[in-house]
Amino acid sequence: MHSFHYQDGRLFCEETAMDELAARFGTPLYVYSRRTLLDHYRRLGAALAGLDHKICYAVKANSNLAVLNLLAREGAGFDIVSGGELFRVQRAGGEAGACTFAGVGKTAEEIGAALDAGIYCFNAESEAELEAIDAVARARGVMAPVALRVNPNVDAETHKYISTGKSENKFGIDFDRIEAAYERASKLANLELRGLQMHIGSQLTKVGPFEEAVRKVAPLAARLRDAYGIGFFSIGGGIGIIYQEALPSGRDDWWEGRPEGDGLLTLEAYAKRLVPLLKPLGMKILLEPGRMIAGNAGALVTRVLYTKKGTAKTFRIVDAGMGDLIRPALYQGHHEIVPVREPAGRGRVKADVVGPICETGDFFAQDVELPEMEDGDLLALMSAGAYGFVMASNYNSRPLPAEVLVDGDRADLVRARQSLEDLIAGERIPGEADAKA
Numbered sequence: 271m272h273s274f275h276y277q278d279g280r281l282f283c284e285e286t287a288m289d290e291l292a293a294r295f296g297t298p299l300y301v302y303s304r305r306t307l308l309d310h311y312r313r314l315g316a317a318l319a320g321l322d323h324k325i326c327y328a329v330k331a332n333s334n335l336a337v338l339n340l341l342a343r344e345g346a347g348f349d350i351v352s353g354g355e356l357f358r359v360q361r362a363g364g365e366a367g368a369c370t371f372a373g374v375g376k377t378a379e380e381i382g383a384a385l386d387a388g389i390y391c392f393n394a395e396s397e398a399e400l401e402a403i404d405a406v407a408r409a410r411g412v413m414a415p416v417a418l419r420v421n422p423n424v425d426a427e428t429h430k431y432i433s434t435g436k437s438e439n440k441f442g443i444d445f446d447r448i449e450a451a452y453e454r455a456s457k458l459a460n461l462e463l464r465g466l467q468m469h470i471g472s473q474l475t476k477v478g479p480f481e482e483a484v485r486k487v488a489p490l491a492a493r494l495r496d497a498y499g500i501g502f503f504s505i506g507g508g509i510g511i512i513y514q515e516a517l518p519s520g521r522d523d524w525w526e527g528r529p530e531g532d533g534l535l536t537l538e539a540y541a542k543r544l545v546p547l548l549k550p551l552g553m554k555i556l557l558e559p560g561r562m563i564a565g566n567a568g569a570l571v572t573r574v575l576y577t578k579k580g581t582a583k584t585f586r587i588v589d590a591g592m593g594d595l596i597r598p599a600l601y602q603g604h605h606e607i608v609p610v611r612e613p614a615g616r617g618r619v620k621a622d623v624v625g626p627i628c629e630t631g632d633f634f635a636q637d638v639e640l641p642e643m644e645d646g647d648l649l650a651l652m653s654a655g656a657y658g659f660v661m662a663s664n665y666n667s668r669p670l671p672a673e674v675l676v677d678g679d680r681a682d683l684v685r686a687r688q689s690l691e692d693l694i695a696g697e698r699i700p701g702e703a704d705a706k707a
């Protein structure tokens with residue numbers, strides 16, 4: 271259940287009115303609900319209460335220090351994919367010892383930093399990487415904890431850009447080669463085999479692919495446990511969220527009020543179908559959810575700058591663009607667009623909601639029905655808490671937006687809007703000491 275709702279025609283995040291946030295912090299503005307973040311984290315834990323498990327939040331989904339700090343204080347672990355994410359977790363008060371380090375291209379510097387920090391485990395994605403980790407550990411005279419990522423060749427039935435568990439994807443080691451890879455890894459003197467990992471894709475909306483993957487990989491986990499004494503099996507992230515109709519019902523996930531048996535991914539179905547397969551392994555089960563925790567905990571508030579009426583279309587040009595939220599442009603991602611003030615008695619008109627960036631792909635929605643609005647009105651792009659700000663760029667030299675964390679009727683600026691000076695920080699004109707205007 272997320273905490274965005276209308277009250278007397280005004281959109282609120284928890285007990286805070288979003289138009290007030292826009293007035294105070296400007297637009298475009300990312301707004302996150304503390305209550306929703308915690309609720310999602312806790313509900314996943316509750317659904318899996320009968321299982322020895324650990325939730326390692328996928329930092330990539332939303333890596334703001336305030337979000338990480340909140341989850342660290344809840345006892346979450348973290349799934350990181352770079353030295354930068356490790357740095358963030360540590361700065362946010364999280365423990366390196368609660369971090370798993372995934373990703374196909376870890377550099378020697380990142381591996382070294384992770385070893386020095388004492389992370390929980392590397393999730394290695396190739397034989398070559400195992401050798402690199404072993405070499406870095408040997409040079410330091412330490413043992414490196416590793417798990418291998420298996421690619422189970424299961425169709426996650428999601429967008430092709432966020433599908434990871436098929437043989438044609440770059441991720442993990444093929445199912446048919448994984449045992450040979452463990453055998454090789456066991457011969458590398460500075461590796462300590464700790465676990466097995468998989469992740470078949472993101473934004474899954476059916477429970478079937480998860481079940482198929484676990485059914486296929488659990489026997490492998492048991493064999494590896496017996497052969498090498500590995501203690502954990504990470505089943506990855508990927509739990510999808512509802513992007514459609516996030517408002518006004520407050521429904522935000524696949525697990526509320528949905529009938530069982532239609533294959534839709536409810537948390538209950540996820541637990542009911544997976545726990546009986548996982549529990550008999552007697553291993554610690556790791557989960558790496560990102561979107562499920564942060565996605566519907568955030569919205570991007572934007573202001574209508576201009577309305578342009580053409581012969582074919584009406585365009586609402588807003589002050590947020592694909593540089594602020596790239597999901598629609600990159601994955602045809604749908605984000606529900608709602609007015610921050612529901613205008614009473616106004617008709618609805620079809621329009622394209624487009625950003626200011628000089629790209630045809632810079633739109634958030636096409637032919638969407640919205641209340642008639644005036645320039646200066648505010649819109650909210652819902653479900654933008656995951657893979658929103660973290661994927662933002664400075665393209666067109668537009669400063670990154672600000673981020674705010676709401677807690678009841680209180681709102682804290684958790685990342686300041688970039689300044690123009692921030693935009694050119696680090697740049698130099700050869701021969702000049704500083705790039706000054």
Ligand code: LLP
Pocket residue numbers: 328331349372432434469471472473506507508509558559560561562597601656657
């Ligand atoms: N574990 C691994 C190894 C992953 O690669 C990912 C996501 C996750 C966990 C977390 O997945 P989640 O629970 O959030 O689905 N930018 C795309 C999503 C990319 C996901 C990449 N990996 C989007 O906006 O849809």
